[in-house]
Amino acid sequence: METTRTYFLTDTAIMLGRSLRHVFRSMDTIITVTLMPIAMMLLFVYVLGGAIQTGADNYVNYLLPGILLIAIANSIGYTSYRLFLDMQKGIFERFHSMPIARSAALWGHVLTSLVSNMISLFIIVLVALVMGFRSSAGVLEWLGVAGMLALFTLTLTWIAAIAGLSAKSVDGAAAIAYPIHFLPLISSAFVPTATMPSAVRIFAENQPVTSVVETIRALLSNQPVGSELWLALGWCGGIVLLAYLFAMRVYRRAN
Amino acid sequence: MQKLAIKVEGLQKSFKGLSVLKGVDLEVEKGSIFALLGTNGSGKTTIVKILTTLLRPDSGKAIVGGFDVNQNPGQVRQAISLTGQFAAVDEMLTGRENLILIARLRHLQNPRRIADDLLNRFGLNEAAGRLASTYSGGMRRRLDIAMSLVGNAQLVFLDEPTTGLDPEARIEVWKIIKELAAGGTTVFLTTQYLEEAEQLADRIAILDKGKIIVSGTLAELKKMFPAATVEYIEKQPSLEEIFLAIVGANQEQ
Numbered sequence: 001m002e003t004t005r006t007y008f009l010t011d012t013a014i015m016l017g018r019s020l021r022h023v024f025r026s027m028d029t030i031i032t033v034t035l036m037p038i039a040m041m042l043l044f045v046y047v048l049g050g051a052i053q054t055g056a057d058n059y060v061n062y063l064l065p066g067i068l069l070i071a072i073a074n075s076i077g078y079t080s081y082r083l084f085l086d087m088q089k090g091i092f093e094r095f096h097s098m099p100i101a102r103s104a105a106l107w108g109h110v111l112t113s114l115v116s117n118m119i120s121l122f123i124i125v126l127v128a129l130v131m132g133f134r135s136s137a138g139v140l141e142w143l144g145v146a147g148m149l150a151l152f153t154l155t156l157t158w159i160a161a162i163a164g165l166s167a168k169s170v171d172g173a174a175a176i177a178y179p180i181h182f183l184p185l186i187s188s189a190f191v192p193t194a195t196m197p198s199a200v201r202i203f204a205e206n207q208p209v210t211s212v213v214e215t216i217r218a219l220l221s222n223q224p225v226g227s228e229l230w231l232a233l234g235w236c237g238g239i240v241l242l243a244y245l246f247a248m249r250v251y252r253r254a255n
Numbered sequence: 256m257q258k259l260a261i262k263v264e265g266l267q268k269s270f271k272g273l274s275v276l277k278g279v280d281l282e283v284e285k286g287s288i289f290a291l292l293g294t295n296g297s298g299k300t301t302i303v304k305i306l307t308t309l310l311r312p313d314s315g316k317a318i319v320g321g322f323d324v325n326q327n328p329g330q331v332r333q334a335i336s337l338t339g340q341f342a343a344v345d346e347m348l349t350g351r352e353n354l355i356l357i358a359r360l361r362h363l364q365n366p367r368r369i370a371d372d373l374l375n376r377f378g379l380n381e382a383a384g385r386l387a388s389t390y391s392g393g394m395r396r397r398l399d400i401a402m403s404l405v406g407n408a409q410l411v412f413l414d415e416p417t418t419g420l421d422p423e424a425r426i427e428v429w430k431i432i433k434e435l436a437a438g439g440t441t442v443f444l445t446t447q448y449l450e451e452a453e454q455l456a457d458r459i460a461i462l463d464k465g466k467i468i469v470s471g472t473l474a475e476l477k478k479m480f481p482a483a484t485v486e487y488i489e490k491q492p493s494l495e496e497i498f499l500a501i502v503g504a505n506q507e508q
């Protein structure tokens with residue numbers, strides 16, 4: 001038992017290193033995950049920002065949480081894609097015929113998503129700082145923000161894992177990303193929900209992304225997080241658990 | 256010490272009602288080359304996947320490297336290595352990185368040296384630093400086999416190792432397989448090429464319609480072929496003819 005556990009950690013770390021190499025070697029991934037959200041931020045702030053009334057004195061401050069979530073949503077299609085390729089090309093079969101912890105290969109992909117997102121989110125925050133983003137958050141609040149973003153990333157990544165493991169084609173594997181792209185857009189991420197038509201508003205105010213956005217926004221502006229935090233944790237915690245269990249089931253059955 | 260590397264009894268497997276293996280029995284001696292011969296869809300890959308713990312059989316028993324594939328898959332994995340039907344190399348890594356990856360996953364000392372040795376042995380030195388996606392089919396297959404040899408497993412499975420290779424590359428792979436066996440490794444290979452089985456195998460088994468219909472040494476198989484009749488020049492039947500004759504007879508039943 002002891003050795004299995006040690007091996008699980010080292011094997012997962014090796015898998016993580018392998019799949020991070022894939023990320024850093026594909027320009028496409030880096031552009032979509034890091035540069036696109038930055039371009040979006042520039043567009044919103046310098047082109048559309050003047051026309052959007054948020055009540056905040058600094059639109060970058062208002063916008064940043066949503067941009068960070070968009071970046072995460074953009075990235076998860078790649079997790080599905082990489083998982084699908086490993087299944088299709090027999091790489092997983094090779095790993096599974098070797099004496100290594102079974103789920104290490106899957107965890108390697110999931111942690112790759114987490115690590116690469118944390119890097120790209122960090123870069124986006126730096127760019128936002130240059131664009132005038134200011135935060136009164138202390139260390140604890142920043143840790144809270146990082147934790148919330150990590151949980152959100154894991155939630156979407158495990159959903160993406162299900163898609164990647166059960167897809168029949170490359171397109172099918174990546175398709176999971178499309179509906180998820182829209183969630184941050186139909187939330188309070190870019191404009192206050194008050195201006196939306198009532199049906200859209202009801203959806204926007206009650207979907208998980210809004211509570212995550214509001215939690216991060218509150219933390220960054222050093223405001224009390226209130227019930228939004230519990231709502232965000234409830235949503236993400238519940239979904240990530242279900243997605244994890246389901247993905248593991250698909251993984252075991254497929255192999 | 257037992258003499259058998261693999262012992263299979265009454266192996267059955269079906270996929271959603273399609274019965275693929277209908278009671279397969281076979282034995283492979285330690286240190287020998289065993290060739291499983293069969294046409295497309297006859298179930299070769301299914302057998303390989305069961306013996307390498309990737310698939311669970313519906314019924315029957317398979318002992319590989321001294322352990323039951325159902326009860327002790329972990330121990331079986333310690334003893335074997337698999338080169339699947341389609342080259343499973345990581346295309347986003349270089350040849351050397353692929354080998355180092357496997358060496359690290361097998362928790363071996365000095366992964367770099369192991370990689371360099373294999374690159375040398377497989378004539379991949381020059382391409383070692385290139386991404387595997389730039390490799391030709393033959394190079395990819397060589398890298399694929401090299402990856403399976405990391406860690407010197409006592410029992411190596413090769414599922415159609417030469418399909419899709421040109422004659423030269425095929426002969427190279429044959430050479431590697433012969434060297435492996437000469438070093439004491441047991442080799443289980445599947446093939447559609449009768450010539451390949453003739454060239455390499457100590458024992459040959461023919462899989463047809465989910466059962467092993469014949470097995471034996473090449474000499475034994477040749478004896479089963481109906482004697483030549485009215486011919487002036489005595490012609491030795493090739494394995495191909497034996498195969499077609501037996502499969503043909505099996506179809507008429």
Ligand SMILES: Nc1ncnc2c1ncn2[C@@H]1O[C@H](COP(=O)(O)OP(=O)(O)OP(=O)(O)O)[C@@H](O)[C@H]1O
Binds near residue numbers: 273296297298300301
């Ligand atoms: N996962 C699966 N689900 C459903 N059917 C399958 C599955 N795997 C294999 N089969 C079917 O089982 C039969 C045997 O397949 P298998 O791949 O073992 O044949 P093979 O002898 O390796 O063929 P080939 O020479 O083409 O590689 C085929 O009819 C195939 O369609």
Ligand SMILES: [Mg+2]
Binds near residue numbers: 300301
């Ligand atoms: Mg096959």
